[in-house]
Amino acid sequence: MFRRLSRWAIALPVALALAGLSGCGSGRPATSSASAPASAAGGAEEVTVFAAASLTGTFTELGKTFEAAHPGTTVKFNFGSSATLAQQITQGAPADVFAAASPATMKTVTDASLAGSPTTFVRNKLQIALPKDNPAKVDELKDLADPKVKVALCAEQVPCGAAAVKALDAAGLKITPVTLEQDVKATLTKVELGEVDAALVYTTDVIASGGKVTGIAFPEADQAINDYPIATLAKAPAGDLARQFVDLVLSPQGRDVLTKAGFEAP
Amino acid sequence: MTLHARLVVTRPAFTLDVTLEVAPGEVVALLGPNGAGKTTALRALAGLTALSQGEIVLDGRPLHTLPAESRPIGMVFQDYLLFPHLTALDNVAFGPRCQGVAKAEARRAAATLLERVGLADRATAKPRHLSGGQAQRVALARALAVRPELLLLDEPLAALDAHTRLEIRSQLRRHLADFDGATVLVTHDPLDAMVLADRLIVIENGAVVQQGTPAEVARRPRTDYVARLVGLNLYRGVADGARVKVGELLLHTSEQLDDAAFVAFPPAAVALYRTRPDGSPRNLWQARIDGIERHGDNVRVHLDGPITAFADITPAAVADLDLTPGQRIWASVKATETHAYPA
Amino acid sequence: MSSSVPEQVDLPGPPRGSGGRPAASREVSGRPPWMLVLPAVVGLAFLVLPLAGLLIRAPWSTLPQRLAEPQVLEALRLSLVCATVATAVCLLLGVPLAWLLARVSFPGRRLVRALVTVPLVLPPVVGGVALLLVLGRRGLVGQWLEATFGVTLPFTTMGVIVAEAFVAMPFLVISVEGALRGADQRFEEAAATLGASRWTVFRRVTLPLIMPGVAAGAVLCWARALGEFGATITFAGNFPGTTRTMPLAVYLALETDPEAAIVLSLVLLAVSVIILASLRDRWANTP
Numbered sequence: 001m002f003r004r005l006s007r008w009a010i011a012l013p014v015a016l017a018l019a020g021l022s023g024c025g026s027g028r029p030a031t032s033s034a035s036a037p038a039s040a041a042g043g044a045e046e047v048t049v050f051a052a053a054s055l056t057g058t059f060t061e062l063g064k065t066f067e068a069a070h071p072g073t074t075v076k077f078n079f080g081s082s083a084t085l086a087q088q089i090t091q092g093a094p095a096d097v098f099a100a101a102s103p104a105t106m107k108t109v110t111d112a113s114l115a116g117s118p119t120t121f122v123r124n125k126l127q128i129a130l131p132k133d134n135p136a137k138v139d140e141l142k143d144l145a146d147p148k149v150k151v152a153l154c155a156e157q158v159p160c161g162a163a164a165v166k167a168l169d170a171a172g173l174k175i176t177p178v179t180l181e182q183d184v185k186a187t188l189t190k191v192e193l194g195e196v197d198a199a200l201v202y203t204t205d206v207i208a209s210g211g212k213v214t215g216i217a218f219p220e221a222d223q224a225i226n227d228y229p230i231a232t233l234a235k236a237p238a239g240d241l242a243r244q245f246v247d248l249v250l251s252p253q254g255r256d257v258l259t260k261a262g263f264e265a266p
Numbered sequence: 267m268t269l270h271a272r273l274v275v276t277r278p279a280f281t282l283d284v285t286l287e288v289a290p291g292e293v294v295a296l297l298g299p300n301g302a303g304k305t306t307a308l309r310a311l312a313g314l315t316a317l318s319q320g321e322i323v324l325d326g327r328p329l330h331t332l333p334a335e336s337r338p339i340g341m342v343f344q345d346y347l348l349f350p351h352l353t354a355l356d357n358v359a360f361g362p363r364c365q366g367v368a369k370a371e372a373r374r375a376a377a378t379l380l381e382r383v384g385l386a387d388r389a390t391a392k393p394r395h396l397s398g399g400q401a402q403r404v405a406l407a408r409a410l411a412v413r414p415e416l417l418l419l420d421e422p423l424a425a426l427d428a429h430t431r432l433e434i435r436s437q438l439r440r441h442l443a444d445f446d447g448a449t450v451l452v453t454h455d456p457l458d459a460m461v462l463a464d465r466l467i468v469i470e471n472g473a474v475v476q477q478g479t480p481a482e483v484a485r486r487p488r489t490d491y492v493a494r495l496v497g498l499n500l501y502r503g504v505a506d507g508a509r510v511k512v513g514e515l516l517l518h519t520s521e522q523l524d525d526a527a528f529v530a531f532p533p534a535a536v537a538l539y540r541t542r543p544d545g546s547p548r549n550l551w552q553a554r555i556d557g558i559e560r561h562g563d564n565v566r567v568h569l570d571g572p573i574t575a576f577a578d579i580t581p582a583a584v585a586d587l588d589l590t591p592g593q594r595i596w597a598s599v600k601a602t603e604t605h606a607y608p609a
Numbered sequence: 610m611s612s613s614v615p616e617q618v619d620l621p622g623p624p625r626g627s628g629g630r631p632a633a634s635r636e637v638s639g640r641p642p643w644m645l646v647l648p649a650v651v652g653l654a655f656l657v658l659p660l661a662g663l664l665i666r667a668p669w670s671t672l673p674q675r676l677a678e679p680q681v682l683e684a685l686r687l688s689l690v691c692a693t694v695a696t697a698v699c700l701l702l703g704v705p706l707a708w709l710l711a712r713v714s715f716p717g718r719r720l721v722r723a724l725v726t727v728p729l730v731l732p733p734v735v736g737g738v739a740l741l742l743v744l745g746r747r748g749l750v751g752q753w754l755e756a757t758f759g760v761t762l763p764f765t766t767m768g769v770i771v772a773e774a775f776v777a778m779p780f781l782v783i784s785v786e787g788a789l790r791g792a793d794q795r796f797e798e799a800a801a802t803l804g805a806s807r808w809t810v811f812r813r814v815t816l817p818l819i820m821p822g823v824a825a826g827a828v829l830c831w832a833r834a835l836g837e838f839g840a841t842i843t844f845a846g847n848f849p850g851t852t853r854t855m856p857l858a859v860y861l862a863l864e865t866d867p868e869a870a871i872v873l874s875l876v877l878l879a880v881s882v883i884i885l886a887s888l889r890d891r892w893a894n895t896p
Contacts, residue, residue: 083864150764155847157864178764179846180853182860186843189738194747195763314798334801347799351817360813361803412803 047238047245048076048094050085052101052228054124054184054204058261059099059249065257066248073241081183082106082159089114089233096242099230099249102159106229118229121249122263124202125225126163127215129191134214136197141167141218144198145175152190152199155180160187163224164200170223188213202226204262227266267325267415269448273310274319275303282306282472283320288416288448295463296452299491303472304452305344308418311450313337324416324448335364337416340409344421346401348393354380354404355389361412379407383441399430406441417442419451423458435461456495460484468492486607487530498530499575502609510606515572517599518548519606526609533566535603536577539596540587550598555591558584569597660878667875668868675872680849680858685876688854691766692834695773696781699830702774703781704823708811710782711789722786729779736776737843744771744844768845769852773834780829788822789815828885835881 047066051059056079063075078085078095082105089095090112098115100106101124109115130138136149144151154161161180168175178196181187188205190196192212206215230249236242248254255265269288275281282303288294296304309315311322313334322330329337340361348357358376363369380386383403393401402422409417422438423431439462442449453459459466460480468476468483468491476488487493493500503512505523510516517529537543543550553571560566565584567577577597579587589595668675675681709715710722728736744751744762754760762768792815800814816823838856845852847861855877862870 081864087863087867152846155861155864157861177848179848180861181847182842182857182864189843190846193738193741193745195741195745312802314801334798335804335806337802339802341799341802343795343799347793347796349796349800349814349817351820360800360805364800364804364806364809408803418802 045070045073045238045241046076047073047096047241048078049097049099049245050078050080050089050093050095051097051099052082052085053079054101054202055079055099055228057208058258058263061257062245062248062254065253066245069248070241070244075245083157094235094237095233096236096238097230097232097245099228101226101228102162103227103229105159106231109233110231113234115231115233118231119246119250120227120266121230121254122228122258123225123266124204124228124263125217126160126167126200126221127203127206127217129188129199129201129206129209129213129215131191131194131197132212132214133194134197135194138198138216140216141171141220142173145173147176149198150196151175151177152179152181152187152196153177154184154187154200155182158183159226160184160200160202163226166224167200167218167220171218171220202262203264207262225264228263267447269322269324269416269450271311271322272320273307273322274317275306275310275315276318280472282310284467284469284472284474286450286467288450290448291446292465293442293449293451293463294465294467295459296450296467296469297454297456297459297495298469299454302469304454304469305420307469308341308420308450308452311416312339312341312418329416338412338414339416339418340412340414341418342402342405342409342420342422345425346393346405348396348401348404348408350393353390353392354385354396354400357393357404358408358411361408365412376407376411379411380404383407383437397430398426399434402426402434403437406438410441410445415447417445417447417449419449421453422451423455424453438462456484485605486528488528488609493530498532499536499573501529501573503527503529505606508601512573515551517604518601519604520602521606523606523608527606528609529604529606531599531604533576533578534564535599536569536575536579537598538567538577538579538583538587538589539598542596543598548601549604550596553595553597555589555593555595557591558589569595571597663871663874663878666868667871671868672872675869676876681873681876683850684853684855684858684873685880687766687769687850687852688835688856688877689880691769691773691854692831692837695770695777695834696827696831698770698774699778699781699834700823700827703778703826703830704785704816707782707785707789708815711786725782726779728776733776733837733839733841734843737772737840740772740775740840740844744768763844764846764848764852766845766851769841769854772840772844773837776837776840777830777833780833781823781826784826784829785819785823788819788826791822792818828888832881832885835877 049059049063059077059079063077066075067073078088082100082102085098086100086105086108089098089109098106098109099121103118106115106118110118128138128141128144136143136146138144138149143149153164156162156165160183179190181190184201184205187199188201188209191199191201192209203215203217206213230246232242232246259265267290269286272285274283280303284303284307286294286307296307298304306315310317313329313332317330320330321328324338348354349360352360355373355376358379359369359372362372362375367375377386377389380389383406385400385403385407388396388400388404393404396404402425406422423435426434435458442462451462463480466477466480466483467474468489470489470491476483476492483492484496487496487498487500490500501510501512501517503510503517503526505525505527507522507524508519510519510523510527510529512529519529551572553569553575555567556570556574557568558565559568561578564578565581567579567589569575569577575597587595706725710718710725731739741748741763743749744754746752746755746761746763751762754762762771796814796818797810800810805813836856837854838860841852841854842857842860847853847857855873859870859873859877862873
């Protein structure tokens, strides 16, 4: 009897719960955590910036500059994989500015008509990253083809991996990495810990590691330059402020911060 | 295979200190109320509870220095503790297997034992498919399978219903008679003890208060607990010839004694009267009815007064006398129905 | 009970939880209280709806050709093999550890029990880094492993197993320890009186008695290992055929092709559900 009873007792509420939840789903828009109190707090305003993980250091610095120039304004950042950020934006995340690490990820957002026309604000080039003691005695790119050398690359699906493939193609090299990492930071970590003898990462990452790895530039990197586009989003809740933040990034002052971190001017 | 044991187990609020002697082939029952320490004594013999002091010597060999698994014992637990994942046969074969007997041979031996307890047809059954009586017999067979020199039974019949109990009790008695080692069994049921044991050891509060054959114990209880068990009214007093002074009351008895003595008489020997009876029987006292309850086919009346006593009378007598609790009444016992013995 | 008949009859009548009134008290075992049923149903919906989301968004038309890709099968095979071997490793080490925690009292046992749960609390990626620091090429133990046996764990299938076992073992240990604590120790005493050594007692009595707990723990452990991502990619890296398990493949697919990621997730889900369901039937039939 109990079984029969419970089946009924469960079926109805399930239906109700499903109905209720789907109702909630349609009313989702702008109430997510990222932007909340902007207008309500009278005077205090907020810009929400979605930026590629490789921009963490430089954009945080620029954010402080921006806040200093616009008293009462806060800049909130969401750093992450460009692809993930793009997906969050297309799923309705309330962002004002999107700075991506590749034109392809920016394209998914512009294709959905969610952003204005993007501007390339910096470029990033690959370097060979080596552990400080360089155990495999790597001097140049072709040394990575030696099967005894353990190499980490980014997976082809992420921008640094795509760039690595392009550069290696340009050099006519076929190398077998031991791992294809999910992002450039993970790749760099493997070098820092000495688990691999070499990796291809961005110049900015080598600089950001603060001397824990050695970087070697190589000519083929020029064939695989990564453009970083930035755009204000169509539905930017912060409106004008969003544009002003982008202006700061594009200004000489912004460029100065970025090039110090190893980015190149477009 | 004589067992000699002094068992001392000290706990924060309890001390067990008992001495046992069990001859080969003898069955000794440890009888006592709950919490008396009888199961603790049994566990100490098995090696499941550590001795604080004392010794266990079986046939001249000390056992108390050995862990449970090295003692030549077989134990039947109160709820049998048959391994639920093994068949009846494998439960019985478990012990021999542990002793290094080959699997096939252990199973053969187990099958023989199951046959002896009349369960050859239940060999492949898992314990949860066995009835209480069957499980009890499998447990006995399992304990006997290790060819123990000392057999320990903890309330072997307590988990059975009344009907099964009767049947299993007589079977168990037969198996115990066949067993030539020493047997110690623990029970709180006097009937089990009387039927199964050659000798009773009564334990109260961790100490032995009385021991002897079932007949001796039943006839001459020495504590209120034993008296209640065997269904007697028991008093301790001072004897002077054929009279024993119990408190304020002088009880006339048929035996001649001196000094401290017990007087016992069965509740059925007590007669009740609404008014003081004529012809004045020797032992007469005025009592107050404390309670009335059914007792088998009769009615048991609890009496308060110079002595507390139980009186068993017929339901017809209750009606005739119109008894109610609180009522005052006369009670008498014939001297010939009492039994006095030295304390 | 005869009372079951009228109860069945009036069942379809009352909607939802209208039974929370005194009338319910006339049958103690009657209606499940709505205060339990309602949150239970919400909880269930919470767990199941994301799955429904995946099913709705799955690109069913291209499903067959996606499944036929050799890389998918390769990752699936690797996932199953690694999760199974990791579960075996966890059983081998975790059951004795659980026994130790449940049955042997030693100083610092509480601390050890807390330490066992560390992999549960640690973000898996951090767990992976921690494993690198110990078992990596320059790690405390890893250095020695390489010098003595020429074995390096990172970037190998063995490394995947190590990472999965690290993350999944607490599930097994906690579940088995619970089973051990719940098991009636008097069976072990009974076995001792029959002459069984402690090892025999464990093998022939304790283990069979706690088997349901061990099985439940192994299932949790296996499921956790199967879904393991962070520690695996950090410690073992990601290379097709050797270390790219399904979750890694899913994550990378998500970067460029969310539909492929959904397909891969569904494959992983379907396979694990089928395996667990069939195992469960087997256990249910031979308890």
